[in-house]
Amino acid sequence: MCLLVLIVLSPIAVVRNQRSRTAAAAKGIRIEGVKATKSLKVGIGSEALRQEIHAIVHSQKRYSRAEEVPGGVDVYVRGNIWTWGEVIEVRFSETSEGTDVYTACRPRLATTLADYGQSGSDLSLFIELLQQRTDSGQRGHGN
Numbered sequence: 001m002c003l004l005v006l007i008v009l010s011p012i013a014v015v016r017n018q019r020s021r022t023a024a025a026a027k028g029i030r031i032e033g034v035k036a037t038k039s040l041k042v043g044i045g046s047e048a049l050r051q052e053i054h055a056i057v058h059s060q061k062r063y064s065r066a067e068e069v070p071g072g073v074d075v076y077v078r079g080n081i082w083t084w085g086e087v088i089e090v091r092f093s094e095t096s097e098g099t100d101v102y103t104a105c106r107p108r109l110a111t112t113l114a115d116y117g118q119s120g121s122d123l124s125l126f127i128e129l130l131q132q133r134t135d136s137g138q139r140g141h142g143n
Contacts, residue, residue, distance in 0.1 A: 020117020027124050034112055036105045036119040038127060042134040043098040052133045053090060060129065062122070075126065076108070082116045084109045088126050103127060 021031055029038045042049060053073045057066040064076045064085070072091035079085035085108040092101045105123035107115050 018117075020121050024117070024120030024124050027127070029120050029123055029127075031120050034107050034115040034119055036123040037103065038123060039100070039102050040127065040131075041095075041098055041100055042130070044134050046092055046094045046099050049092060049099050049101070049134070052130065056126070056129045056133060062125065077105075077122050079108075080118070083107055083112065083118045086115075086119055086122050088123060101130075 024031055024036060027038075029036050031037075044052070050068075050073060053075065054066050057063040057075055062078060064078050066076070067074045069089075071093070072089065075088040075090060077086040077088060086105050087108050089104045089106070090101060091103075092099045094100075103123060103126070105119040105126070107119065
């Protein structure tokens with residue numbers, strides 16, 4: 001039975017991983033192993049950004065909680081069939097034009113070797129929600 005499940009799920013996991021990585025790359029998200037990263041600018045200050053991040057976490061079932069950390073916020077993503085969950089690290093610094101934001105998504109379980117594209121998908125969703133709430137209209141830059 002286990003061998004049958006492995007034979008059926010392996011090709012599905014490979015295709016899912018490839019599709020997720022391609023979709024993330026098209027949105028400017030950089031993926032290295034199981035970690036996804038992206039930098040962007042938003043047109044609001046850091047305190048308003050913190051409030052928007054907390055509002056996203058409270059309004060979406062995908063996120064379990066947000067924790068304040070020096071220089072940013074850590075957002076915890078609930079697990080699913082592919083992973084035990086992720087942590088989205090949001091770090092930011094205020095500039096004269098708004099706030100520079102660096103985001104990184106990694107599996108919550110440090111020993112995870114394959115996430116089947118979940119980090120890229122979760123980071124993509126979070127950034128999309130953040131851009132909608134901040135009305136930045138900017139797609140970000142690099143990393």
